[in-house]
Structures are given as C-alpha cells and as structure tokens.
Amino acid sequence: MIEATPIVEMRNIKKNFGGVRALCGVDLVLKRNEVLGLVGDNAAGKSTLMKILSGAYIPDGGEIFIEGKKTHIASPSDARRIGIEMVYQDLALADNLDVAANVFLGREAASKKLGPISVMDKHYMEQETKRLLDRLKIDISSVRSIVERLSGGQRQAIAIVRATAFNNKVTIMDEPTAALSVAAIRKVIDLINELKAQGNSIIIISHRLEDIYEVSDRMIVLRQGRKVRECPVIGKLDEFREQVVAYIIGARDDFAERGVD
Amino acid sequence: MGTRRSGILFIKEAKEMLLNNIREFGMYIVLFVIIIIFTITTKGAFISSRNISNLLNQGGYIAVLAVGMTLVIIIRHIDLSVGYLSGFLGAVAAIAMVSWHLPVYIAIPLVLLFGAIAGLAPGFLVAKMGIPAFVATLAGWLGYRGALQLATMRTGTIIIPNAAFNAISNGYIPDIPGISILPGVHKLTLILGVLVILLFIINSIKDRRKTQSYNFKVLPVEMFILKLVFVSVVVGCIAWVLSGYRGLSWTAVIILGVILIYNFIMTQTFLGRHIYAVGGNPEAAELSGISVKKITYVVFSSMGMLAGLSGIMFASRLQSATTTAGQLFELDAIAAAFVGGASATGGVGKVTGSIIGAFVMMSLTNGMNLMGIDISYQYIVRAAVLAGAVIFDVATRNRKK
Ligand SMILES: Nc1ncnc2c1ncn2[C@@H]1O[C@H](COP(=O)(O)OP(=O)(O)OP(=O)(O)O)[C@@H](O)[C@H]1O
Numbered sequence: 001m002i003e004a005t006p007i008v009e010m011r012n013i014k015k016n017f018g019g020v021r022a023l024c025g026v027d028l029v030l031k032r033n034e035v036l037g038l039v040g041d042n043a044a045g046k047s048t049l050m051k052i053l054s055g056a057y058i059p060d061g062g063e064i065f066i067e068g069k070k071t072h073i074a075s076p077s078d079a080r081r082i083g084i085e086m087v088y089q090d091l092a093l094a095d096n097l098d099v100a101a102n103v104f105l106g107r108e109a110a111s112k113k114l115g116p117i118s119v120m121d122k123h124y125m126e127q128e129t130k131r132l133l134d135r136l137k138i139d140i141s142s143v144r145s146i147v148e149r150l151s152g153g154q155r156q157a158i159a160i161v162r163a164t165a166f167n168n169k170v171t172i173m174d175e176p177t178a179a180l181s182v183a184a185i186r187k188v189i190d191l192i193n194e195l196k197a198q199g200n201s202i203i204i205i206s207h208r209l210e211d212i213y214e215v216s217d218r219m220i221v222l223r224q225g226r227k228v229r230e231c232p233v234i235g236k237l238d239e240f241r242e243q244v245v246a247y248i249i250g251a252r253d254d255f256a257e258r259g260v261d
Numbered sequence: 262m263g264t265r266r267s268g269i270l271f272i273k274e275a276k277e278m279l280l281n282n283i284r285e286f287g288m289y290i291v292l293f294v295i296i297i298i299f300t301i302t303t304k305g306a307f308i309s310s311r312n313i314s315n316l317l318n319q320g321g322y323i324a325v326l327a328v329g330m331t332l333v334i335i336i337r338h339i340d341l342s343v344g345y346l347s348g349f350l351g352a353v354a355a356i357a358m359v360s361w362h363l364p365v366y367i368a369i370p371l372v373l374l375f376g377a378i379a380g381l382a383p384g385f386l387v388a389k390m391g392i393p394a395f396v397a398t399l400a401g402w403l404g405y406r407g408a409l410q411l412a413t414m415r416t417g418t419i420i421i422p423n424a425a426f427n428a429i430s431n432g433y434i435p436d437i438p439g440i441s442i443l444p445g446v447h448k449l450t451l452i453l454g455v456l457v458i459l460l461f462i463i464n465s466i467k468d469r470r471k472t473q474s475y476n477f478k479v480l481p482v483e484m485f486i487l488k489l490v491f492v493s494v495v496v497g498c499i500a501w502v503l504s505g506y507r508g509l510s511w512t513a514v515i516i517l518g519v520i521l522i523y524n525f526i527m528t529q530t531f532l533g534r535h536i537y538a539v540g541g542n543p544e545a546a547e548l549s550g551i552s553v554k555k556i557t558y559v560v561f562s563s564m565g566m567l568a569g570l571s572g573i574m575f576a577s578r579l580q581s582a583t584t585t586a587g588q589l590f591e592l593d594a595i596a597a598a599f600v601g602g603a604s605a606t607g608g609v610g611k612v613t614g615s616i617i618g619a620f621v622m623m624s625l626t627n628g629m630n631l632m633g634i635d636i637s638y639q640y641i642v643r644a645a646v647l648a649g650a651v652i653f654d655v656a657t658r659n660r661k662k
Pocket residue numbers: 017020021022040041042043044045046047048049089
C-alpha cells in the first residue's frame with residue numbers, strides 16, 4: 001500500500017523549559033485534508049508541540065518535514081510562508097484594533113510605497129475581511145468593530161479567519177471551543193468542517209472530547225510530553241470517551257517501551 | 262411618522278457616536294470650556310490674537326514632545342529623559358552655529374539626527390536588555406542634565422546671534438504684499454485657513470463616496486454635515502484669530518507639519534498600524550511577524566528626534582541656550598499625552614489628541630498667568646486636570662467592558 005506523503009511530519013520532537021521536560025521525543029503525522037485531534041491532560045505538552053510547528057518555539061531536538069521536505073521553522077513568519085497558521089489558545093488578537101486590522105495584522109495590503117514607508121490600502125483590507133467573514137458565514141456587524149468589544153465567540157471566529165485568510169494549507173487550533181457557549185461551539189465546529197471541505201488540513205487541540213469526536217478523523221493523546229496513543233476516531237462516543245480518558249490519565253499507554261528514561 | 266422615526270434614529274446614532282468617541286469629544290469640550298472661562302475671567306485678554314499667537318509660540322516645544330511621548334506611551338513605555346535631552350540638543354544647536362560655525366540649514370538637520378541617534382540608547386536598553394523604560398530613561402534624565410551643564414559650563418548661557426534660527430519660535434510667515442483691503446489682517450493666513458477648510462471638505466466627501474461605494478456604513482448625512490461645519494468653524498476661527506496679530510508663526514507651521522506627518526504615519530501606514538498592535542498586544546504582534554524590538558527602536562528614536570526639534574524651538578524662543586533648558590519638559594509632555602487621551606495600559610492614543618492635550622495644559626498656564634494666579638495654585642489646578650483626565654480614561658474604559 002502506498003500512502004501519499006503527509007503534509008506535516010514531526011519526528012522525535014524534544015523541548016525543555018529550564019528543568020521542565022515539556023516534550024520528550026514526540027512523533028506526529030498530519031495527512032492531507034484530514035482533521036487530527038490532539039488531546040491530553042493540562043501540561044501534557046499539546047500547546048508546546050503546536051507552537052513548535054507554528055514557529056513560536058524552537059525545538060531542542062527532532063525534525064520537521066513539510067510535504068516530505070525537511071524544513072526548519074525558526075519563526076512564525078517562516079511557518080506562515082509555508083502555509084502553516086495557528087489559532088493560539090489566548091487568540092493573540094490586538095484588542096485595541098478593529099476586525100480588519102486584526103485579520104491583516106503583519107500582512108497589511110499596500111496601496112503605495114513611499115521609500116521605506118508603506119501606505120495601507122484600508123478599503124481593500126476591509127472589503128477583503130468582509131468577504132472572508134461571509135465565506136465562513138461569520139456574523140459580525142462591522143469589520144470596523146474594535147475587537148475588545150466583541151463576544152468570545154466572535155473573537156474566536158476572527159482568530160480563525162485570520163489564520164485561514166491567506167490560502168494556508170495547515171491550520172492549528174488550540175482549544176478553539178474553550179469558554180464558549182453551546183451555540184458558539186456549534187459555530188466553531190461548523191467552521192472547522194467548512195475549512196476541511198475547502199481543502200484545509202487541520203490539527204485541533206481540545207479538552208472537550210465530544211468536539212474532537214465530532215470533527216476529527218484521527219487523534220493523538222499526549223501525556224507528560226510523550227505520545228501514548230494514536231488511533232482513528234471511530235465507534236460510539238461513550239466508548240471513545242472512556243478509552244481516551246484511560247490514556248489521558250495514564251491508565252493505558254501504547255508506547256510504554258519508548259521515550260522512557 | 263417616518264420623519265419621527267428617522268429623528269429617533271438620528272438621536273440614537275448621534276448618541277452612539279458620542280459614546281464611541283467620548284474621550285475625544287471630552288477633550289474638545291474641556292479645551293472649549295477652558296477657553297471660555299479664561300476669556301471671561303481675563304475680560305477677553307486670553308482670546309486676543311496676540312495672546313493666542315504667543316501661547317502657540319510658547320507651547321510649541323511641548324506640543325512636539327507630546328506627540329513623540331504619545332507614541333512611546335502607546336507602546337507601553339515612558340521616556341523621562343526627553344526634557345534634558347531637549348535642553349542638551351538645544352545647546353548642541355547653539356554650539357554648532359556659534360563655535361563650529363555651521364550654517365543653520367546644516368545645524369538643524371544635524372541636531373535632529375543626533376536626537377534620533379540618542380533615542381536609540383533607551384531603545385536598546387528597553388528592547389534588547391529588557392530594562393523598564395522608567396529606569397532606563399531616568400538614567401538618561403541624569404546623564405543629559407550633566408551633559409547640558411558641561412556644554413554650557415565654559416560660557417554659561419550661549420547667545421545665538423542667528424536671525425533665521427531665532428525666527429523659528431519668534432517669527433511669522435510673510436504676508437502677500439500690496440493688498441489694501443482688511444488692513445491689519447494677515448491675508449495669507451486667512452487664505453491658508455480657507456484652503457485648509459476646502460481641502461478638508463473635498464477630502465471628506467471623497468472619502469465618504471469611496472466608503473459608500475464599498476457598501477460600508479458611513480455617518481448619517483446630518484452628522485456628516487455637522488462634522489464638516491464644526492471643523493470648518495473651528496479652523497476658520499483659529500485662522501481669523503491668528504490673522505489678527507501677525508499671522509501664522511513659524512512655530513505653528515512646524516506644529517502643523519509634525520501633526521500632518523505623524524498623523525499620516527499613525528493612521529495610514531504599516532508602521533503606525535504595527536505601533537498600535539505592539540501597544541495593544543506585544544505577544545500577538547510578535548506572533549504576527551511584527552518585530553517588537555524594531556518598533557521599540559523606531560518609537561524611541563522618533564522621540565529623540567522630536568526632543569531635538571523641541572530643543573531647537575526652545576533655544577530659538579530664548580535666542581540662546583541656557584543651563585536649565587528643558588527642565589520638566591518631560592513631565593509637561595507626559596501630562597499632555599495623558600490629557601490628550603493616551604492610555605497608560607497601552608495601545609491607545611492619537612497624535613491629534615496629544616496636541617489638544619498640550620494646548621489644554623498650555624492654556625491653563627497661560628490663562629492663570631494672565632489672571633495673576635500664584636504659581637503654587639497653578640500646579641494644583643494642573644494636577645487636578647491631569648488626574649481628572651486619567652480618571653475619565655479609566656471610567657470610560659471600564660464602562661465599555
Ligand atoms: N514558555 C514556557 N516557559 C516555561 N515553561 C513552559 C512554557 N510553555 C510551556 N511550559 C511548560 O511545559 C509544559 C507543557 O505545557 P503546554 O502549555 O504545552 O501544555 P498543554 O498540554 O497545552 O496544557 P493545557 O491543556 O493546560 O493548555 C508545562 O509543564 C508548562 O508549564
């Protein structure tokens with residue numbers, strides 16, 4: 001059986017923070033156009049692993065392959081350039097700016113250049129933001145609303161729009177459904193399905209196993225900086241939940257012989 | 262029925278606009294009230310053309326500092342060193358012309374360049390070393406104070422004999438010769454005022470059309486017209502008052518230039534957008550590929566350059582460089598920035614606001630001087646206004662949450 005090259009492959013990723021071993025040799029594969037769920041207890045290393053992929057952290061060891069090619073990701077800009085975008089756990093929005101400014105943050109459109117000074121094309125950015133919001137069926141009255149005053153669900157949506165605004169290939173979402181109302185969670189899940197339908201490859205981190213169950217094709221469980229489970233998402237929700245929880249709390253471990261010191 | 266409903270809608274929208282811009286409007290109202298009060302208490306002396314003209318010339322060097330300080334405050338820092346840096350650079354300008362015999366058109370750009378380079382020092386300490394700006398620039402405050410005393414040690418006050426240089430803060434733009442109507446009125450100033458109003462109206466209409474063509478919401482037409490009329494009346498009044506004395510001073514021209522350039526940068530360019538982003542959420546800015554370090558360097562460097570400009574304006578005003586030049590300028594500039602709507606939590610502040618804030622503080626000093634109020638009470642009144650501005654900021658901020 002010949003498998004297509006995965007869009008992302010991380011091998012033996014290691015990361016320490018001072019004395020804290022956040023990741024001790026994790027492998028991760030993301031196939032093209034799949035949704036991969038990443039779960040684990042608090043401090044398991046989920047965010048750290050994904051921040052390494054998005055260029056926010058530099059790993060202490062390990063390799064990353066993007067579409068089969070070995071790649072160094074040294075900064076968020078590097079990750080962006082190869083089409084990897086991340087929606088951070090704290091959203092990383094500039095609360096003092098409006099919706100359009102946040103969507104285009106760091107990637108503003110220029111109308112002209114005066115030497116080193118680039119003049120923004122505000123109308124283009126606002127129009128484009130409106131189009132992007134419509135594309136993902138997001139309901140925000142004005143692209144000129146200051147982000148500070150929007151609801152949690154709207155802010156989450158803006159962070160997702162920003163991540164997916166520039167034809168990216170891989171979208172990482174760190175707990176996109178945390179602290180949201182049931183209706184807002186529904187919207188985010190619809191959004192993920194919509195993105196998948198549009199060809200995106202997605203990694204989603206969540207503590208809400210029912211959300212993982214609903215959107216993911218496959219899943220990985222991390223525990224104390226190690227991968228303890230990798231499996232397709234199948235079966236009934238209750239069985240799925242019971243099984244995954246066993247891995248999360250450490251009652252079961254598929255890779256017990258590896259990564260132990 | 263229909264008109265009544267649109268009337269209600271109008272009031273609702275007017276209210277919303279007022280609430281959304283309450284800090285800005287608040288400032289204009291405060292300035293307006295101050296002007297009225299002083300005009301009454303000084304029996305019109307405050308609003309006289311001569312006094313307003315003087316007020317601009319006296320306050321210009323604080324106004325330009327306030328603009329730079331607002332940028333620094335937007336990125337969540339502070340710069341205490343700019344007062345004595347301004348004094349020191351004023352002395353450097355004097356020495357450049359008097360001792361080095363440099364022509365004025367070389368001395369001025371040189372001093373501005375020195376200022377921009379000097380600003381890199383706190384930029385380095387803050388951005389690279391992670392030292393709090395308060396401490397880093399306090400070191401600058403001490404250092405530049407010493408440097409200023411060294412520079413003026415041998416000669417004491419350095420007299421500047423250069424007429425062109427001294428015109429910067431004492432001279433006025435020439436008038437068009439040979440027009441006999443309106444004697445005693447500065448015609449060119451009036452004409453410029455009218456031009457500004459026309460440009461503003463044309464630009465506003467153009468922008469409104471463009472926004473409409475993109476199907477974006479614009480101000481309701483009544484509000485739009487109200488805004489045009491209001492701005493036109495204000496600009497017209499200023500031009501009329503100034504033309505009654507000797508017209509537009511060079512200081513006013515410099516302030517206008519600084520406003521135009523900085524306002525353009527802050528509202529229209531990538532750089533301005535990134536400065537606001539760094540102030541709003543530095544981590545988010547960094548994750549978006551914006552270099553917080555680079556922005557910090559640029560903002561402190563611009564502050565240093567404006568300190569140079571301020572030093573030049575002050576030295577020109579006194580026609581000399583003195584040992585105490587620049588004393589407390591930094592505090593006046595910080596106060597002006599906060600009164601002008603900058604927020605201590607960062608990310609918020611406007612160039613136009615800082616200028617208004619500077620004029621509020623200058624008007625207070627000037628008006629109370631005219632009234633003969635003792636300096637000790639003056640400090641207390643200014644303290645109250647500053648505290649009021651900050652309390653207002655916190656109060657309106659919490660309400661929005
Ligand atoms: N910037 C950092 N500095 C120091 N330690 C860190 C840093 N980031 C993460 N850690 C540590 O690394 C470990 C893994 O953290 P990480 O944020 O990746 O966990 P997580 O799985 O995302 O947890 P949560 O579900 O709570 O978000 C934790 O022990 C954490 O304290």
